[in-house]
Amino acid sequence: MPADRSVAVRRIASVRAAGSITAQARAGRPYRVRSLAAKLVLAPTVLVMLVCFYGSALWTVYISMTRSFLLPTYIFAGGAQYQRLFHTPRWQVAYGNMFLFGALDIAGTLFLGALLAVLLDRRVHFEGVFRTIMLYPLSISFIVTGLTWQWVLSPTIGFQHFVHGLGWTDFVFDWITRPDRAIYTLVFAGIWHQSGLIMAIMLAGLRGVDREIWRAIRVEGIPAWRAYISIILPMLRPLMVTCIVLIAIAVVKSYDLVVAMTNGGPGFSSDLPGKFVVDFEFERANIGQASAAATVMLGSVLAIVAPYLYFELARKNR
């Protein structure tokens, strides 16, 4: 037994010594060598990024300027694909919907998420239970979310049917079947799905606020609602940027939600660019149109996100 222990002690000692040696060596090694090792480790990731993301994006942009149809061809066609795209009524609707859906979804989710976070931050009873309930929608995929909301909103089997059963037969709630309203039902589902996540992020931020600030607020006698609006939430600005980026990504890549919930209908009134691209790429075997639509999506996102991020980062650096 004692022998064993001494072995263990010696081993730990030697490990410690080795550790200090490597630490010394690391400190002594020239910077360039160390950075080479780091570069080598990062190389595969960077390569995948360059080829798979940027390469594919560039290729898509290139294809959108060719006559590609069923298969890629490299005959240059200038802006012909874009001309057809912008004359396609379905694209006009889908493209407009992206901004409408995006604006409402971002505003609604952020508002509801922040509101829930503030309410929970007031140290309510059973906070854990509420937090779990509100975070729950996020654990459900968009496909299931879409199907569930489709059933709830369907006038013949859903909520309207239920209210009729209670005796109010004049009650009408058929937005999902109305071309001028269907897009708003997608906004409901999007907000329902995402506000839990935003709540969790904002709540983490609120809990991180310095106690001293709260003490100062109490000393000054500022009402809680005013404190949140004017002091606490503005302090969480970087978190809000994160939230907006997260929701915006969900908006731009929305595909499964619309497919499961309205399938773009009635007609194509609730179509979104993501669904447009997938339909043209796979169902209609028209690579050129799909690439042009994808390029317009990318361009629009860059046009909005780039100045916004630039502005926010510039603020931070200042």
Add this chain to the structure above:
Amino acid sequence: MQKRAVVVWGLVAALAAGPASAQKADVMHWWTSGGESRAVAVFAKEYDARGGTWVDDASVGPQAEHAAALNRIAGGNPPTAMQWNIGVAVRQLAEQGALAPLDDLAKKGNWLPNLPPLLVKNMSYNGQVIAVPVDLHGANWMFYSTKVFDELKMQPPKTWDELFAMAPKIKAAGYIPLAYGANAQQVDWLFEALLAGAGGKDLYRKVWVDHDAKAAGSADMVHVFDLMGKLRQYVDAGSPNRKWNDTLALVETNKAALMIVGDWAKGDFAAAGKKLGTDYGCQMAPGNQDAYVMTVDVFVFPKNSKPDQQAAQDKLAQLMMDPAVQTRFNAFKGALPARLDANIADLDACAQLGQKVISGGAANQLPNFALAFSPDTQGQIEDLLVNYWANAAASPAVAAKQLGTIIANESQ
């Protein structure tokens, strides 16, 4: 220890070698519903009985199957055979040189004289046979609830005018006159039935076969769009984006009087325990008594350099074109055998009626969307139709004009 390992490896080798020697046929398809899988089992059993080994490779839905099949061809490991819907897409596959020609088998089996001419045209490329048709579905059927029509003491409508005359009475009696789910698939069926039944077969052929843009924008087409618009008031509130089988359930449960749907509906009725004649009836859609809008499943055989795979392909193609096997297959599939010389005495009354319409000659055989247009053009027309249906204020004249523009600008 050592000896046992040798025995085990020997067994493994024997097992691996066994199926390889009996021509293995890797067949890709998307027939997964009850009736469909029983139908495809007819082919599988027959292939095994003829000394081969059937390897079933089912996908969920055509898109998944197409993507997997094309990937396997591109990767140099093509399936022995793959299912496809006949039409422009199959021709495009042949253009790429991906399909094995089947001319010798076609001659030996006397295929071409026994198939509808419209099919022969579409299963050939550059004068060579490149696909094997296994069924003849009709898209322009009308399935109706016998209970509803008996109760109202009415006969199912023979023309669209009759339907419009009786629809208000059906609605007043508390039934849905037309079971319809507003999506691209069902708008295709409805529009084809309207075009052939109210626009006439001549107009249908001018637009769907000759791609005549002027006919597509003509006054007759405006009339077709007008009738379609008038149907909006006879569907229920749950119609938008409802799947076809959910829509058919309205007829199965006697909530709706009738539905314009292809003969694949029979499988669904059977699954719901409904009997032809007592619970439901079938007729050609109004005005479609001498028109059969063909929807055809084919198998194509990707080119393969391995001799045993070529032998497997020959064996498969021959059994799929065997009239007796086709009849047994379609007893489950709900369609007609593609071979007109098949004996269909054992098939149901709907099949007998369909066969009568088809044997009326080439004039009665009409191409469906997939046979008539490229997927891109079909998609544009579908966009136009679903949007027209969804907007009650849309003008029939504008819709017809837009259809004319789409046909005129076809990219093919």
